[in-house]
Amino acid sequence: MSDRTRSPGGIQPTATTRRRCPPPYDPKLPWRALRWNGDGSPVRWDSTNPIRWAFNADAYPKPRQAQLVREAMTMLAGTTGFVISETDPVVAEPDEWLRSSDVKAAEVLVSLANIDLQNHSGKAAGTAAADAIELRPGVHVYRLADIRLRASVLTLGVALHEAMHALGLGHVGSRSEIMYWGGTAQAGFGRGDLAGLQAVSRPIEPPATSSPNR
Numbered sequence: 001m002s003d004r005t006r007s008p009g010g011i012q013p014t015a016t017t018r019r020r021c022p023p024p025y026d027p028k029l030p031w032r033a034l035r036w037n038g039d040g041s042p043v044r045w046d047s048t049n050p051i052r053w054a055f056n057a058d059a060y061p062k063p064r065q066a067q068l069v070r071e072a073m074t075m076l077a078g079t080t081g082f083v084i085s086e087t088d089p090v091v092a093e094p095d096e097w098l099r100s101s102d103v104k105a106a107e108v109l110v111s112l113a114n115i116d117l118q119n120h121s122g123k124a125a126g127t128a129a130a131d132a133i134e135l136r137p138g139v140h141v142y143r144l145a146d147i148r149l150r151a152s153v154l155t156l157g158v159a160l161h162e163a164m165h166a167l168g169l170g171h172v173g174s175r176s177e178i179m180y181w182g183g184t185a186q187a188g189f190g191r192g193d194l195a196g197l198q199a200v201s202r203p204i205e206p207p208a209t210s211s212p213n214r
Contacts, residue, residue, distance in 0.1 A: 025181055027173035031196030034130065034170045038138030044168045044200040045142045050083035053108035057089035061112040065154050069110055072159035076167065079189065080201035094146040098131045108166055109146045112154070125150050125158045125183060128165035136207055142168060156187040164193070168200040 025032065033042030045051055053073060055061060061069065070086065077084040087106045097109050126149040132140040145166035149158065160178050171181035177190035189197070 025171055025173035030192030032170040032172050034168050042168055042200050043132050043140045047201055047203050050085055052085055052087045052106040054087045054106035055089045056109055056111035057091045059111035065112055068154055068156050068159050071156055072163050076163055080197050082201055097146050098144055107144055111148045112151045113148055125153045126162040128162040130166055157184050169196045
């Protein structure tokens with residue numbers, strides 16, 4: 001599994017499964033954001049707006065696979081308080097999707113791959129990427145994400161892991177978390193997962209305003 005964030009410098013991958021040596025993630029950190037704002041807050045979605053997601057019609061899942069993805073999205077909506085709703089399938093190429101400036105169907109694209117997903121360190125059960133825009137100086141918000149899942153190894157845990165990347169969470173070093181860098185067979189949130197989801201689902205603070213002179 002990998003997480004990829006799109007920034008002015010492009011998509012930046014992090015650690016994935018099937019690495020022999022663990023990446024430099026501090027196992028003491030309960031959760032990790034993919035990106036941080038200048039004010040120290042994690043980059044996140046605007047919780048006042050619903051997050052719409054859709055299956056890619058060109059890479060549509062089988063019924064069981066679709067059920068796993070829907071279950072993951074339902075779990076995340078219930079845990080974060082985000083309104084996460086499925087829309088009609090769309091036809092899209094994931095990389096072009098993230099570059100789009102006019103997305104009307106959905107903000108999150110889910111594609112099922114019938115071939116191995118490759119990344120910088122080998123095969124992965126899934127990948128996710130999110131594109132952020134600057135809301136105001138030093139503060140960014142996510143606007144689009146794409147999730148790609150390898151059909152042959154899809155589980156609820158994999159669907160949750162990649163969807164949590166799309167919401168803004170990165171890998172951690174603890175095996176008790178869904179966001180563990182080496183993948184997990186569990187389908188229940190760890191304490192770090194819950195803390196991270198709580199952090200990325202907080203409302204975005206309004207800009208500071210100066211008090212008028214009296």
